Amino acid sequence: MQSPLKNESNVFVFALSGLNETMENRYVLLSFTALFYPVVIFCNVTVILTIFLHKKLHEPMYIFLCNLCINGIFGTSGFYPKFMYDLLAPEHVISYAGCLIQIFVIYSSVFCDFSTLTVMAYDRYVAICRPLEYHSMMTNQKILKCVLFCWLSPFFCMAVLILLIARLTLCGFRIEKLYCEIWGVAKLSCFSTTLNNVFGYIVIIAYVGHAILIFCSYIYLIRKCQKSIESRHKFMQTCVPHMISLLNVTVAFLFDVLFSRYGSKNVSQNLRNFMALEFILIPPFLNPLIYGLNLTAVRQEVIRLFSRKQLEISK
Numbered sequence: 001m002q003s004p005l006k007n008e009s010n011v012f013v014f015a016l017s018g019l020n021e022t023m024e025n026r027y028v029l030l031s032f033t034a035l036f037y038p039v040v041i042f043c044n045v046t047v048i049l050t051i052f053l054h055k056k057l058h059e060p061m062y063i064f065l066c067n068l069c070i071n072g073i074f075g076t077s078g079f080y081p082k083f084m085y086d087l088l089a090p091e092h093v094i095s096y097a098g099c100l101i102q103i104f105v106i107y108s109s110v111f112c113d114f115s116t117l118t119v120m121a122y123d124r125y126v127a128i129c130r131p132l133e134y135h136s137m138m139t140n141q142k143i144l145k146c147v148l149f150c151w152l153s154p155f156f157c158m159a160v161l162i163l164l165i166a167r168l169t170l171c172g173f174r175i176e177k178l179y180c181e182i183w184g185v186a187k188l189s190c191f192s193t194t195l196n197n198v199f200g201y202i203v204i205i206a207y208v209g210h211a212i213l214i215f216c217s218y219i220y221l222i223r224k225c226q227k228s229i230e231s232r233h234k235f236m237q238t239c240v241p242h243m244i245s246l247l248n249v250t251v252a253f254l255f256d257v258l259f260s261r262y263g264s265k266n267v268s269q270n271l272r273n274f275m276a277l278e279f280i281l282i283p284p285f286l287n288p289l290i291y292g293l294n295l296t297a298v299r300q301e302v303i304r305l306f307s308r309k310q311l312e313i314s315k
Helices: 023-053 060-077 080-088 096-129 131-137 140-166 182-186 194-225 229-262 269-294 296-314
Strands: 013-016 093-095
Touching (some): 013 096, 023 060, 023 080, 023 269, 023 296, 060 080, 060 140, 060 269, 060 296, 096 131, 096 182, 096 194, 096 269, 140 182, 140 194, 182 194, 194 229, 229 269
């Protein structure tokens, strides 16, 4: 393999070293990934099509759920194809441009999860606390603004972070992960990365602030729901899955960030890989299952959809 460095400061190819100690299990990992990735796509596409095809599901809560599933497909597309290719390739490298694109896709997807869960929490607040005003408040224009917020704010933050990374002069080419990540590239800088760190922490605090805001709003909702059996039922059916999704993505993201910045290299490679992959693997798989199984309207339409398909095949 030729050196990925043209000289000390110009990096054109990065080497991903996350698989170096697990290559003896490459075919096991490949088999698992080849099964798991289509399942993730299938689950998310099923929920998206179910919501799209049935007009009675064209309500804000289901539209935001559809957005969450679309984002799950978007985020996983930034990791799985390249990962499966690396499992078969003798060398685990990625181009400089490809690395920046992968960073943009994976992390904007994570931030979009936070944004989508935030607007879903707002929707549940209005539905439970102000039910008589729900349809006047959650208009088509408001829904469009919420969806744009879910995508444009993460894209803007990641575009700025990518520009800050692109300006760095790098003195190394080895990233100790299965995929490109912000901190992994920044650590390779020859000079100070203070500006990157400051803006990065601002973004992290902002999106963790989304999670804190949601948890606080749900504490308020729990208190409100104690007065009404109907409100308690609505909270349990729609808000509890939401809280599970939020807790999962928040803990996984914070763990990844903190370990990337402060984690010990003495930890085994397999454990480091698992911790790095948790927020890519679990939320895109868990979200459509949680909502698809728990939300009665979605579950019923999914069952009808597959029942019709089975009848068509049997005929």
